[in-house]
Amino acid sequence: NAGVTQTPKFQVLKTGQSMTLQCAQDMNHNSMYWYRQDPGMGLRLIYYSASEGTTDKGEVPNGYNVSRLNKREFSLRLESAAPSQTSVYFCASTGSQETQYFGPGTRLLVL
């Protein structure tokens, strides 16, 4: 079991560029989440997907889009990156709507 995997691990973008962060889980979980983590702040929810075929906005969705491609995969897209989106991005999944399992994170720097 790989658990939750994320690609890429690191990325540097210029302002205005686009990119997609990939996330996959092999635990047959229904719910998946995208968070961002900034220094001195708690994890903030960007988008979540309670089940395959559904997505909902979290606390900080502006500037992001998501796709729940199938039960395993949940991608996060930045259409036009801004320096304010420099952060560490974590994907998580949960089967029981309680404990969350996290990926290793993607470190994104927007210049």
Add this chain to the structure above:
Amino acid sequence: SQKIEQNSEALNIQEGKTATLTCNYTNYSPAYLQWYRQDPGRGPVFLLLIRENEKEKRKERLKVTFDTTLKQSLFHITASQPADSATYLCALTMDSNYQLIWGAGTKLIIKP
């Protein structure tokens, strides 16, 4: 809105002593509260979950208490070891949805 507060300053503890971390929250009554450990460069890892009707939960050297009157959870690590050094996050969940609301975490440093 719901707010969670954890000590922003690092907590330095001598090896072998008990480390106690605090998580305070305001405004709402969570259905349950969770504690996670996060090592540098890694994602959070689940440690313990405690429900609103539970006062205390234990797992090996870890103990969590939950006081819904004080709106506070305490996380204890007994017989602390340098390997326990990490950032510890608390997160709570309301009944109305299953999203977690996260504290910023407390960095724990266990000195040998």
